[in-house]
Structure formats: C-alpha cells, structure tokens
Amino acid sequence: MLRLYHHAFCPASRSVRIALGEYGLSAEFIEERTWERRREFLIVNPAGTLPVLMDGEGTAICGPRPVLEYLDETRGAELGGRRLMPETPRERAEVRRLLDWFDIRFHQDVSAYLLTERIYKRFMTVEQGGGAPDSAAIRAGRANIRYHLHYIGWLAGRRNWLAGEDLSFVDLTAAAHLSCIDYLGEVPWDEFELAKAWYARVKSRPSFRPLLMDQLAGVAPSRTYVDLDF
Amino acid sequence: MLRLYHHAFCPASRSVRIALGEYGLSAEFIEERTWERRREFLIVNPAGTLPVLMDGEGTAICGPRPVLEYLDETRGAELGGRRLMPETPRERAEVRRLLDWFDIRFHQDVSAYLLTERIYKRFMTVEQGGGAPDSAAIRAGRANIRYHLHYIGWLAGRRNWLAGEDLSFVDLTAAAHLSCIDYLGEVPWDEFELAKAWYARVKSRPSFRPLLMDQLAGVAPSRTYVDLDF
Known part of the structure; x- marks a missing residue:
C-alpha cells in the first residue's frame, strides 16, 4: 500500500x-x-x-x-x-521546465504568499510564524497571480495542454496550485478566459474530484470552487 | 554545436x-x-x-x-x-531529492546570500539591486553553510558518493555550489573533514579543472581555491 x-x-x-x-x-x-x-x-x-x-x-x-x-x-x-511524461527528451525537458516554473516560481510569487497568510498561519503558533495575516504579502500574491494567469493563457492558446499536445504532470501541478488559491476565491478567472477554459478542463477530470471535497475549518470555499461551470 | x-x-x-x-x-x-x-x-x-x-x-x-x-x-x-543518473527508480528518486536539496535549499540558505552580496552586487546597478554588501545576509550564509557541510559529511560517511555508490549529478551540483563559495574563502573546510575529503575527490576530476581557472575581476580567489591539496 x-x-x-x-x-x-x-x-x-x-x-x-x-x-x-x-x-x-x-x-x-x-x-x-x-x-x-x-x-x-x-x-x-x-x-x-x-x-x-x-x-x-x-x-x-x-x-x-x-x-x-x-x-x-x-x-x-x-x-x-x-502517459503524463512525454516520450522525447525535448518534450520531457519542457515538462520539467514548467514543473519548476509552477512548483518553484508560481509558488514563490503567489501560493506562498496567499496560502501562508490566509491558511497556514491559522494553524501556526506565534513561535511557528503564526499570527494575523500580513496584508502586504496578500497584496503581493494578488498582484503576481495576474502575470501567471496571463502566461498560462499564453501557453493554453498555443498548445492543447500546457506543456504540449497531451495532458502532462504540468497541467496537474499548475491546476493543483490554482485550486488552493481558488478555494480562497483569489483567482480572477473572468479576466483570463484562456486560463479559465484550460482550468475547467483539468477540473472536470475524475482525478480532480477528491480535491473539491476538501474543506478547511473556519474558511468556507469560494462560490466557484466546486462548480465545474464556474 | x-x-x-x-x-x-x-x-x-x-x-x-x-x-x-x-x-x-x-x-x-x-x-x-x-x-x-x-x-x-x-x-x-x-x-x-x-x-x-x-x-x-x-x-x-x-x-x-x-x-x-x-x-x-x-x-x-x-x-x-x-552514467550520472542511476538505473533504478528508487536510486533516481534519491538523486532528484538531493538535486532539489542543493539547487533549491542550499542555494536559498547559503549561495544566494553569499554570492549575491559578495559577487553579483558588484555588477548590479542600484536599480538592479546593487550596492554595498548586506552584512546580515553574509552572516546568515556563513551560519547556514555549517548545517549543510554537516549533512554532506553525514552522506559522504555512509555512501561512496553523496547519492549512492556511484558518482552522480548530485556530486557535481553540490560541488558546483561549494566551489563558488570556496572561491570567496567562505567554506570552513577544516571543521568538516568528511565533507572536505568528498570535495577533494570531486575537485580532482578533469571535468572540474576549467572551473578552477575562472577569475573574477576585483576579487582574488581564496588561497585554497585552486589547490587540490587544500
């Protein structure tokens, strides 16, 4: 197991x-x-x-x-x-470039700010870094997400999925980040139609469904979090 | 080419x-x-x-x-x-774990502080983030490297090379980070014998030699940088 x-x-x-x-x-x-x-x-x-x-x-x-x-x-x-990793070394390099992009860059620019301030700090003691949310950090996350949604839309407008013609680990990783932010209602979907259309396709996969059941004590999900027609 | x-x-x-x-x-x-x-x-x-x-x-x-x-x-x-990537999925996972460790963690804890403050800032304009070195950042890098040298020694004491029995990308990556810091004379080798003995083995490889020729205008290499018997 x-x-x-x-x-x-x-x-x-x-x-x-x-x-x-x-x-x-x-x-x-x-x-x-x-x-x-x-x-x-x-x-x-x-x-x-x-x-x-x-x-x-x-x-x-x-x-x-x-x-x-x-x-x-x-x-x-x-x-x-x-298969979620493509066959050729070049396509695999593109998957790995974008995994780094989302796991490291998007995380640093967006997820770390919004999730730390609005979620993790609720569970942390003062010694662990808990306390009131830092509004400057939240503003930074909100500003930075726009650049990333633009880039996601740019990729999705040129390819079938983010890293190429087939669904890959990149789509799962990018959607995983966005799903956490979306729970908080912090994704301005309506201004980024291409990114939204791509996310709707990942979100409707059966593999995604368990995530939509996650609930956070004390923080209700956004109106659109569960909705497949957000 | x-x-x-x-x-x-x-x-x-x-x-x-x-x-x-x-x-x-x-x-x-x-x-x-x-x-x-x-x-x-x-x-x-x-x-x-x-x-x-x-x-x-x-x-x-x-x-x-x-x-x-x-x-x-x-x-x-x-x-x-x-070959610099091992054969089995488990061994490969260990190489990838440690590549993340050095490329992300060591970089954040040590290289980013010391190299930014003591090298990159020399080339940057004020708008690009240049200026006088921040002594608090340098102190942080100097403190953090000790933990990493200890971990390198711990790994080197249990395995032939850092990720297992064979030389791998991990050894090249860890040594690449340390070589930049060593140029500045910021590696307390004498307190970390196991890490030092491992580094001496990587440093003596012909593939490493071109790095030892690199010179930085205005910053002389440390006494031990080129020396294979440091």
Whole structure:
C-alpha cells in the first residue's frame, strides 16, 4: 500500500494526489503539518517538505517532482497513450521546465504568499510564524497571480495542454496550485478566459474530484470552487 | 554545436559545465547577466534563470535539473558504467531529492546570500539591486553553510558518493555550489573533514579543472581555491 504524507492545502501534495487519481492508484493519506517540524517526519525527509510518498517497501520518495518522475518510471507504461511524461527528451525537458516554473516560481510569487497568510498561519503558533495575516504579502500574491494567469493563457492558446499536445504532470501541478488559491476565491478567472477554459478542463477530470471535497475549518470555499461551470 | 548560457559564478551553470566535461562534450559558452533581464534572453527562458542549454537545433533546455536530465537521456548511455543518473527508480528518486536539496535549499540558505552580496552586487546597478554588501545576509550564509557541510559529511560517511555508490549529478551540483563559495574563502573546510575529503575527490576530476581557472575581476580567489591539496 502506498502512503502519502501530504496537506490538503499544500499544492505540491495536491499535484501528487491528482496524479495518483490518473493512475488509478489508492494510497493511505497522512496529514503532515510541516510547520510543526515533527521529528519523525524530519527523519523521513530532512528537508521537512511535502509531499513524501512511501512506496510500501520502506522507501521514501521526497518532493513533488521526484514523486511524479517516480510514478512515471514505475507505473507510466501502464497508462499507455495517457502517459503524463512525454516520450522525447525535448518534450520531457519542457515538462520539467514548467514543473519548476509552477512548483518553484508560481509558488514563490503567489501560493506562498496567499496560502501562508490566509491558511497556514491559522494553524501556526506565534513561535511557528503564526499570527494575523500580513496584508502586504496578500497584496503581493494578488498582484503576481495576474502575470501567471496571463502566461498560462499564453501557453493554453498555443498548445492543447500546457506543456504540449497531451495532458502532462504540468497541467496537474499548475491546476493543483490554482485550486488552493481558488478555494480562497483569489483567482480572477473572468479576466483570463484562456486560463479559465484550460482550468475547467483539468477540473472536470475524475482525478480532480477528491480535491473539491476538501474543506478547511473556519474558511468556507469560494462560490466557484466546486462548480465545474464556474 | 551545443551552446550554454551561463555565468562563471552561477552554481547551477557550473553543475552543467562539470557535467559537459564528464560527457566529454564541448559547447560554446555565453555569459548571461540575468539581473540585466535582457529581452532576447527572456524570450529563450521566460524564467530569466540560468543555465540554458541550446541543443544545436534551436531547442532551449532551461534550468539545471532539466538540462542534466536531458544530458542523461540523450547522452547517458554513452557513459556506460559512468552514467550520472542511476538505473533504478528508487536510486533516481534519491538523486532528484538531493538535486532539489542543493539547487533549491542550499542555494536559498547559503549561495544566494553569499554570492549575491559578495559577487553579483558588484555588477548590479542600484536599480538592479546593487550596492554595498548586506552584512546580515553574509552572516546568515556563513551560519547556514555549517548545517549543510554537516549533512554532506553525514552522506559522504555512509555512501561512496553523496547519492549512492556511484558518482552522480548530485556530486557535481553540490560541488558546483561549494566551489563558488570556496572561491570567496567562505567554506570552513577544516571543521568538516568528511565533507572536505568528498570535495577533494570531486575537485580532482578533469571535468572540474576549467572551473578552477575562472577569475573574477576585483576579487582574488581564496588561497585554497585552486589547490587540490587544500
């Protein structure tokens, strides 16, 4: 049995949850609050980050990109034509470039600001970095997301999916980030029609459905979060 | 002909330069000062980051991990037993975990502080973020490197190379970061014997030699930078 250390509102964890859905794999899910820096978890992943996939034989696969590559290497062939990593080295490099873009750049520009201020801080003690939301950080996230939605639209307008002709890990990762932000109602969809149309296609996949059930105590989802016709 | 956009004191660029040396590949090297945000470069890599490898047929491979994976996928087989990515999915996941560790974590904890303050700022205008070095940032980098040297020693004490039994991209990447810091004389080698012994092994490889010739105008290399018996 696979086991996934994750957090419901950690985008990187969500990308793996969607991927598991695409593979038809089930897993035991364990919520990890990384800001608590739990000793047993740091032994598993010294970086203290999510997600971590335990492969059922005691090996920990740490980090979103290593986990996705591992899933492709160990289960990709079973997906046949629906494989989430393309075949050629150049196409694979494009997937990896965009995984870095969303996991690192989008995260730094947008997710880290909005999710930390509006979600994680609610669970943190003052020593862990908790407290009142920093409105300057929230403003930065809100400003930065526009550039990224523009880029997503630019990609989606030129390709069938974000990294090329086929659905790939990039679509899952980008949508995972946006889904967390969308829960908070912080995505200005109506100004970015191309990005919205792309997101609607990912959101309607069965693999995405479990994410739409996630609820955060004390923060209701936005009006559009669950709606497939947002 | 391969072409590499790089900077002599960008650790991620250095990791690719060492890898090219291991493969016995030559390339045309173009220095890019990313802080200038040159328009033509941003068209090649919208992230504005280094390194970027042009594969000779107009395709840009962007980012250190995508470039290394691309080199393995297109040239790895030629290396035979000296391949820099291991064979099994688990070993590969360990390489990828540690590439993230050094490219992202070590960079954020150490390289970004020390290289920005002591090297990059010298070339930047005030508008680009230049100016006098921030001594608090330098102190942070100096404090954080100790934890990383300890971890490198811990890994090197348990394995032949950092990610396992064989030399891998992880050794090249970790050594690339340390080499930039070492140029500045900011690595307290004598307190970390295991890390030092591992670094001496990487440093003595022929692929590493070109890096030891790099000179920075106005900043002399540390006494130990070139010395293989440091």
